[in-house]
Amino acid sequence: EKGGWPSFMAKEVAEQPDAVANTIRGRVQGDQVVIPELDGLDELFIGIDRVIITACGTASYAALVGKYAIEQWARVPVDVELAHEFRYRDPVIGDKTLVISISQSGETMDTLMAVKYARERGARTLSVCNTQGATIPRESDAVVYTHAGPEVAVASTKAFSAQITALLLLGLHMGRVRGSLSDSAASDVAELQALPEKIAQVLAEEQEHVAQLAGWMADTRSVLFLGRHVGYPIALEGALKLKEISYIHAEGFAAGELKHGPIALIEPGQPVFVIVPSPRHSALVHSKVVSNIQEIRARGARVIVIAEEGDAAVLPFADEVIRIPLTGAMFEPVLAVVPLQIFAMALATAKGLDVDQPRNLAKSVTVE
Numbered sequence: 001e002k003g004g005w006p007s008f009m010a011k012e013v014a015e016q017p018d019a020v021a022n023t024i025r026g027r028v029q030g031d032q033v034v035i036p037e038l039d040g041l042d043e044l045f046i047g048i049d050r051v052i053i054t055a056c057g058t059a060s061y062a063a064l065v066g067k068y069a070i071e072q073w074a075r076v077p078v079d080v081e082l083a084h085e086f087r088y089r090d091p092v093i094g095d096k097t098l099v100i101s102i103s104q105s106g107e108t109m110d111t112l113m114a115v116k117y118a119r120e121r122g123a124r125t126l127s128v129c130n131t132q133g134a135t136i137p138r139e140s141d142a143v144v145y146t147h148a149g150p151e152v153a154v155a156s157t158k159a160f161s162a163q164i165t166a167l168l169l170l171g172l173h174m175g176r177v178r179g180s181l182s183d184s185a186a187s188d189v190a191e192l193q194a195l196p197e198k199i200a201q202v203l204a205e206e207q208e209h210v211a212q213l214a215g216w217m218a219d220t221r222s223v224l225f226l227g228r229h230v231g232y233p234i235a236l237e238g239a240l241k242l243k244e245i246s247y248i249h250a251e252g253f254a255a256g257e258l259k260h261g262p263i264a265l266i267e268p269g270q271p272v273f274v275i276v277p278s279p280r281h282s283a284l285v286h287s288k289v290v291s292n293i294q295e296i297r298a299r300g301a302r303v304i305v306i307a308e309e310g311d312a313a314v315l316p317f318a319d320e321v322i323r324i325p326l327t328g329a330m331f332e333p334v335l336a337v338v339p340l341q342i343f344a345m346a347l348a349t350a351k352g353l354d355v356d357q358p359r360n361l362a363k364s365v366t367v368e
């Protein structure tokens with residue numbers, strides 16, 4: 001039931017504080033992450049020398065955020081591979097490889113086949129899934145459920161933020177078990193727990209602003225998204241949301257790639273969203289993104305910036321600034337994606353489209 005919301009997608013976007021809180025619940029003890037479902041797997045986490053995360057669509061972008069977090073905290077190399085690519089080549093995997101699959105439905109055929117393939121090759125398998133008892137978790141050695149609740153709209157929103165949350169939890173859990181966490185881990189756990197409230201703040205403060213932006217962009221034919229570090233997967237997700245429900249050409253890029261090609265696309269009036277990482281985490285990375293903004297602005301781009309509160313460096317070059325609260329470096333994606341979801345939804349609505357049932361797409365693709 002939509003419960004008074006104009007669409008399931010609107011309802012599910014609004015439910016994100018709960019989706020994230022419910023995914024964290026029961027998995028923090030004191031200032032540490034302890035995922036009870038993973039009890040007994042310490043040896044596995046210590047023994048692996050490699051992680052491959054496999055998924056499709058939106059879940060594959062959550063996987064990319066997971067790569068940054070797991071490498072940072074658990075100090076084990078992580079690759080992300082689309083499920084349908086992974087199983088049609090000859091990947092180097094064995095019993096020291098952990099293959100993590102991510103799937104909202106737990107039924108996506110491409111992802112399921114990748115999990116089976118990994119198992120046949122002797123890898124250990126762990127799934128991150130939103131649907132209790134679905135096929136993928138049943139085919140995996142272990143499962144960490146996201147507790148986003150049922151997601152009805154075809155375009156994934158709350159399942160995505162819950163997937164990132166589960167991967168952040170997993171990274172902190174693995175880091176603890178492997179003894180690789182730094183002294184700042186306790187503050188990371190605190191940041192994780194503060195996320196639901198901060199998502200609620202983004203919803204309360206930016207919803208109308210972003211919806212207005214979409215209003216004046218209803219005739220736009222193409223939108224670009226730039227991000228760096230964990231903002232890069234969010235650029236990809238922002239573009240995917242727009243393609244899926246607004247049928248507008250959209251591309252997400254790693255901001256550093258700009259000068260290697262995409263900058264040729266910039267012409268006067270081209271809307272570009274830029275996800276700006278906090279200067280508190282890395283002044284260098286922040287300054288690189290600010291200079292990317294200057295470069296596209298100088299070529300006439302219409303720049304919409306998503307930046308943390310108080311970041312004044314972006315102001316001289318931005319046409320619009322969307323603010324997110326201060327958080328830890330790994331947690332920014334969960335906040336930055338929210339305005340992009342709202343934007344895609346508002347643009348689809350402005351075009352008179354059905355945001356819940358986009359053309360040609362299915363919620364769960366159970367064929368290859």
Ligand code: BG6
Nearest residue numbers: 056057058059103104105108156
């Ligand atoms: C696609 C859906 O077909 O499958 C996407 O349209 C989704 O929204 C992708 O991200 C993966 O689905 P799942 O259920 O495996 O997370």
